[in-house]
Amino acid sequence: MFDSTWRRWSWRAGTASALAVALFAVGSPAGAQETVDLADVFNPLVVKALQGADISTELTPLGLSSDDPWFDEPEIEPGTAPGTLLKARPVSVQVYQVRPDVVSAHQLMYTTTDHFGRQVISTGILMIPEDGTAPGDRKIIGYAEANDSLGANCAPSHQWTGGNQSDPAMFSALGPVAQMFGHGWAVMMSDVGNDGDTAPHPFSIGQFSGKATLDGVRAALALPEAGLESGTPVGIYGVAGGGVAAGFAAEQAHDYAPELNVQASAIQAMMIDPATFEETAAGGIGSGFVFSSILGFDAGYPGVRLDDHLTPIGHNVAAAFRASCQALYLGLPFVPFDVLLTNPAPRTIPALAAAYADNTLGKQAPASKLLISSCEDDFLVPFSEAEQLAQTYRADGGDVDLLPSQCGPLDYVTNLYKTVTDQLGMQDIAWLAKTFDEAEGK
Incomplete structure (x- = not known):
């Protein structure tokens, strides 16, 4: 009894610590509230999840393996619409061996369109906080995770069910996902292809990943168990590699998925060219x-x-x-x-x-309001590219906010909390919430 109780407590503490480490939030400086309040991350739902979570054992399979027959693709009738839900199954969210009991999840398989215009199949995972939000009040986020992996058993479906737990993409998503759950938002993550496919994954192709993100939202709205309405407000979100997918999804939404009620899109630190x-x-x-x-x-x-x-x-x-x-x-x-x-x-x-x-952002302005967030000292993606992208979109009639941040060596010394939470894209969640409210006239 004591061993079981201690193990349960230690894993809860470990998961909370992992989330805190993801924020580098050993203590927030006085100015940190302008970025992210820790109460928005360790919100009541997350605290409840940690308190009531089940702890998996060494006998529990880790992740949804690619050799599972569920990944076998069915025959698709010609003319099947993109985003058609082909199959779904309930799954348990599992992060660092902790299974929260306040989040329901389904793995989905659906049709999408690749960068050559061909009909292909993708999988993904839909996670919904069980917080009492009425279906008519819930939003859904097409969350393009920063999953820059070529191999099988690497995508969100695998990560968020207990596999590939060392992946930096999942680690960096812990904070933003916790914030989204605190708002009562459903989160749909596409695997950008069938995660059961063992061939190298073309993760870097925005013309594909953008459509896979939008079609994942379509499939989520079609899942009866999710209880989501067809006009559910949609947000698009992605950082780094996920920012590429989210950026293309934002650009493509008006023409490719006009029925989706996309109200806000936030992209950060993404490869533009x-x-x-x-x-x-x-x-x-x-x-x-x-x-x-x-x-x-x-x-x-x-x-x-x-x-x-x-x-x-x-x-x-x-x-x-x-x-x-x-x-x-x-x-x-x-x-x-x-x-x-x-x-x-x-x-x-x-x-x-x-x-x-073909996969350079800036082909057309998103119809939804857009946030571009980028670090002024980014040594991988020059900030000048983010500025130019914002100008390109605005010239095409886009409603764009450009949010610069600092990430230089001195910033990590003088304001660690703000710098790290900014790099994880956590400040973007408040912008999404504000934009949703504005769309509803609040």
Whole structure:
């Protein structure tokens, strides 16, 4: 009895600590309230979840494995609409072995459209806080997680059911998801493809991930058990790699999914122009992620034929990356591209250059109100690109807020709380809530 009670308490404490570490919130300085109030993160629902959570054991399967027959794709009738719900099953949310009893979840399989206009299948996970919010009052967020992984068993469906718990994408999402649950919002995360597919995933292709995000929301609204109404207010949200998907979803929503009631979109720290990202970040601290991004384009655009341009070392690294989740990519900082590629500037490969151009943000202004949040000292994505994107959207009639933040070395010393919560995109949640209220005339 004592051992069971102690284990339950220790895992609750561990999960709360993980969330706190995700915020670096060992203590918030006086000015931190302007960014995120800790009470918005450890809100009543989250506290209740930690108090009543079940603790999984070593006998509990971790995550929804790709060899599960559920991932087998059914035959689709020609003309089936994008976002059609093909199958669904209830699942248990599990984070660091803690299963909150105040969040219901379903894994969904649905139709979507890839970057060539072909009908394909994606999976995803829908999570809904059980907080008593009436169906007519609930919002839903198309949450494009910063899941920059090529391998199978890496996507949100796997992470949020107990698998791939070391993934930085899930870790960085803990704070924003907790805030969203505190508002009573449903959260739909697309796997951007079938998570049961063991082929390398084209995660970096915004023309695909944007549509997969929108179709995930469509499928969530079609799930009877979710109780969501067709006119439910929709928000789009994404940071870093997820910001690419969210940005394209925001651009595409008006034409691709006009029936969705998209009211607000927030994107942060995203790759705006893949060619500029490669030129800026290759060989630096983000070298591994640039290489993985190129592998993602290669997976989605067969004409790139990246293997023809790899060195022997590059072949070995590519093989490892294609079968792995993104935590591995962190282990390749500062590697010069001439070690990996016979052409150290792959953006000059014609097929890759064309793919980059097709997946550069700024093709049309989102119809919904948009927040672009970016760090003025970002060494991976220049802030000037975020400024230019905002100007491009505004010139096209877009309603855009640009929110700069600081992330320089001194900022981490002088205001750690604000700097880290800003980098996690947590300040964007208050903007989403405010924009929802404005749309309702509050």
